[in-house]
Amino acid sequence: MEDKLTVQVEQIIDYIMRKCLWQFHSRAWDRERQNTEILAKTTQILCGETPDTQNSADRCYWVDAEMMSRGFKREFLWMAELDKDQIKTLMEKVKLRLDFLTIHGSLNRELTDPKY
Secondary structure (H helix, E strand, O other): OOOHHHHHHHHHHHHHHHHOOHHHOOOHHHHHHHHHHHHHHHHHHHOOOOOOOOOHHHHHHHHHHHHHHHHHHHHOHHHHHOOHHHHHHHHHHHHHHHHHHHHHOOOOHHHHOOOO
């Protein structure tokens, strides 16, 4: 039987894979950066913190994070019951799973093709 955290991670991964296009960037390093930045900002928003938006890249990641965090709160009512530490643990596991699915475990050779 799956534990509660694993189920929650998979629910969030399913949401991202169905409703967010940013994880399909064409190069591994772009995917890694976007996964890191967007999920970090999403975590901050879910924890009631204000993400850095000083430069244009930060603002771009923040917009994706803002929309995603709104979707999480709307679709996953259990999120309201989590404290900051639980949110951070959840999002760390989401990041690991998303990195595996979209980068490290991907069979897409274009991700690492130096000529692409």
